[in-house]
Amino acid sequence: MVWQCCGYRLGLLDEASDKERKMRRRWRVDGGVELQASFAMRIEEVAFSFNGGKDSTVLLHLLRAGYFLHQVEQSDSNGDLTDCDFTFPIRTIYFESSSAFPEINSFTYETASTCNSILKHLVVDENYFSLSSYGVLLDIIRLDFKSGLEALLKANPIRAIFLGVRIGDPTAVGQEQFSPSSSGWPPFMRVNPILDWSYRDVWAFLLTCKVRYCSLYDQGYTSIGSIHDTVPNALLCIKNSDSSKEKFRAAYMLPDGRLERAGRAKKYSTPVCGRFLAVGNGLKSVDMNENGILTASVIAVGDELLFGTIEDQLGPSLCRKLCSIGWAVSQIAVVRNDIDSVADEVERQKSANDLVFIYGGVGPLHSDVTVSGVAKAFGVRMAPDEEFEEYLRHLISDKCTGDRNEMAQLPEGITELLHHEKLPVPLLYAKGLHKLDYEAVVYFFSNFVIDLINFAIKCLNVIILTATNVTELDGQWDCLIELTSSSGLLALAEPFVSKRLRTTQSDVELINEETGKHCIRMGMEWSILHMLKVLVKLLLGLVCVETAQPLSKLCLEFPDLYIGCYRESRTGPLVISFEGKDQSRVEAAAEAHCKKFHPGAFYEIN
Template identity: 65%
Template sequence: MLKCPIQTIYFESPCAFPEINSFTYETAAAYGLQLEIMRSDFKSGLESLLKEKPIKAIFLGTRIGDPNAVGQEQFSPSSTGWPPFMRVNPILDWSYRDVWAFILTCKVKYCSLYDQGYTSIGSIYDTVPNALLSSADSSSMKENFKPAYMLSDGRLERAGRAKKISSKCESTHVLSNGMINTGAHRSSSLTASIIAVGDEILFGTAENQIGATLCKKLYAIGWQVTHIAVVQNDVDSVAEEVELRKSRDDMVFLFGGLGPLHSDVSVAGVAKAFGVHLAPDEEFEESLRHLIGDHCTGDHNEMALLPEGITELLHHETLPVPLIKCRNVIILAATNVSELEMQWECLLELPSVPLVRMAPFISKHLSTTLSDGLFGNILAGSGGSSGEESADGGEREVAREERRRGSKVQSQQYLKNNKKNHLSSSSSYLVGFGPHNRTFYLSRPLHSLSSSSCSLPAHPTRSCRDVARQAL
């Protein structure tokens, strides 16, 4: 029994495993710990506790692979906006193997759940035994699990942590090989979102040229970009945006904030969004070593810390270092458009990247020098039999105007020749008018048209009404 009891804080939760609660109380009693039980959230609990008691420092079990460990050292002041205290991280540099080596060597008691295959324990709603420790019993047909200390790859410590998905996503999306599959009724268009990390873009000192170029690249292969965001160099900002987009789009592209500086937080943000730790990756570290030589400092190389259990390195012979793919999130290392061009070509050639080439989108437009009023009459009568009289009047008015002004309306022979093949009654178009050149635009995916030539010679003899009706 300790002569001077160590004050210990325990945040009790109704979502905790009963075994965790029991072990905590038993350990506190066995070692004579002064246990403070808090039933509020972490921040509020600390605020009330520090008001009552003059606590200057708190020992934590944070390890370097934890999402919230970015930028922390053995002694780190609390974050801005939190009650002031010194965070003491005595096992910051310990790996999963280090923790278990200490526990087993010193014969430290631990929670019984770790003998049942649990390797990282959260709440009862998001934690299951680690499947990598499964050992099926053929005689009883019951699935058994090895103890946690038998996990060979510490990077997969959180493989048993399953992040809950909202009911909307749960009913529509199933994650398969990094792609979101919504079944046979999914729209034929694949979607992507783009996230740029950089205070310099938000400050206006740099332009988001990479984002614009990436939009064009995706558009060219038939993908629809549904969202573009620029976030500040902050782990929580990156995590929040990735968390939002990864369940809504087929792919998420992230660039910026990747490198050796403390402000480079992209990888840590992705790890936090997926609820996993950062862990050293020997393969990636070796690639960095080949690139920067002796400047790579081994275990202390923070650039080699990657989200554990979900990271796939994308190798290509033209890439100096592999790109990083975390399920359906691809982290690009491009710092300019030329680098993006190279990395994009590599992505298209890699079989493990689900960048399915869809038929590209096309946009067509018809132009005339006629007034908007004339076009209004034409379009008003183009929707059905009830507007035939109006349409006929519009046609006569257009014909008179064309004869008077001698104008020649450019039309698209392609639409005339291919109407029956490519335009059905269920087809939908986006139609818009230009304010000066009397232009209306039609846009739809190319895969809804035929693969025949898109050479569109002008047809000067078609009336404006016919062209508009044919297009619509």
């Protein structure tokens, strides 16, 4: 029986493997203490919201087991489960929706029928009726969640509602195991016994206890919402199938639980390719999306950078690497070792760029807040990652104490892991599958307790690197590029080509030449007064119109190129740079520029 299996997991039997003992600890805490504490309320004051999903199914059977154990305790039973009456009196509510999968509706009604064999219909009105039998009451509500709750609580003295919510669910943000309802909602206590359960915990329970679950999970669905935003998880697709119709593995075969919601429509802001504008000397802006250019921003985290204690070498190196694969960098920012500072900057950049790279502030120290800041930017909580935790425990078991390794906390529901043979990261396996080889990401975890263990975190379109010098960055980057060939982690585009021209003349000489030509055309004399005006502008650090005019015209002629200039010193010559994807366009722009000046005024540099 189900409650016998639950009883085994809750500690009624002695023999268990190490893995089973770990699961039993979790289920004793979440499925026993919380449940039995909740039964201190009168049964009529407690309800359970069931939606037909895997999480609700787990909670249903935990509630049944918890109530049974409560009965045993109250009756001083000798533990003989067969002599106990397992009537389940907790009111169960189901919000029926026209957008629900038919399989979900069918499973819900069949589950109610299985738990208690006879269903009696009690019609209250067209939006609310009940199915009851042997003290079990299944309230089917055909209203929206808020209106349905208002009607339910108005008709019944309910003080607490059990919910099958887990960290990583959009509705779980800010919730604890006991959380009062939000402002503006009917007053009740939300009870979330399985809030800290992982995807693997859920399936371990369902498979071990051999309870029925919705058939959609055997068809590749890993997280079920409405018919409008839910598809089978592509990561479970069976390739090379003889049938033309796509086939999928069962949900419990998903190796990485963080990819549970890959079949759900994204609720996060979709990065817009080409949001960054290419500007040529401030005159013409060109949407990079027209040219298919992907953009990235770079964020460095560290008070030591802002104090000038150390020099940032990773930012320029990362920019060069991105340009080498055809990506344009829209911005480099430096922020403090502060969760809010990191979160604010990530929030700004993640929706304006295709990718955001962030480094610094990753580790076990008090100032290492980058991962937490990214989690806050996406509105998710930090939660233990069991696969990574087990790997760390195996690797540094002598340095780990307690049941949890705090270093294994990752942003819940949005973090992906990826194995690379050059990196000593955990290999992920699943029943019936070989080594994980689909898209996830490398988690670089250098300089924690062990030396040179490299990982990286990918949270949607934010990649967290932990390199502390250029050599480490080179190694991490090489792994990311190699992984791209199999996982599509980074889109590889045509690299940028560049050409740089240095002048053999000073600013003043260039201005004299260009302004002199202008004066001759206008029939004006070259005057000492005009020369003094030019010198004043130079001393003030201003770029005069006469100097900017040739480059400004060139930017209009070549809007697909980045055309800029910089000085190697305040009094030294200028360097004009041309960046673009088309070599012929870069050459044409450089040639057009040189023609505006006398021969030899510019020469090419590497």
